[in-house]
Amino acid sequence: MLHIFFLYIHILSAIGxxxxxFALIPMLKKMEETDEASLGGFVQSFQYAISVVKHFGHILVTSGVFLIILSGWTWTTSWVVLTIVGMGSSVFYLARAFKPTLKTYGTSDFNKESFIAKLRKSTWIYILLLLFVLWLMVAKPVLW
Known part of the structure; x- marks a missing residue:
């Protein structure tokens, strides 16, 4: 019963x-179309979405640890090791990709086109990284 509970928490946190x-992709298009004076609300929404992703990631990792403990999988299983590497990479990437870019808003270093291009690129790279980790968790490939 405890395993099922953590499995549902894990799945919901993966979705979160x-x-x-994915909601940021159309937002980036809207950011391109708006003037710089109206960009503030979009930037705040973007920061909020990244914060939500980060907090759900904490729940995802915690529930994943409990699932490994409760299951028959070991910490040296290939997909578990690669998932840990992927999640560790995503934490590092999340901090390095978005925060420095978002901090430039409202400063003399701000350039709207460059700002949006960096956010778009970072969003897609992060999505692909998380999709790879999701594939590892679902497919559970035995690589060694």
Whole structure:
């Protein structure tokens, strides 16, 4: 019963950690079309979405740890090791990709076109990274 509970928490947190990223794609298009004076609300929404992704990621990792403990999988299983590497990479990438770019808004370093291009690129790379980790968790490939 405990395993099922953590499995549902894990699945819901996986949805919460990747879902908001897909909402950012049309938002980036709207950011291109708006003037710089009206960009503030979009930037705040973008920051909020990244914060939601981050917090769901914490729940995802925690529930994943409990699932490994409760299941027959070991920490040295190939897909578990690669998932840990992928999640570790995603944490590092999340901090390095978005925060420095978002901090430029409202400063003399801000350039709207460059700002949106960096956010778009970072969003897609992060989505692809999380989709790879999701594939590892679902397919559970035995690589060694």
């Amino acid at each position: 950690s990747i879902g908001p990223l």
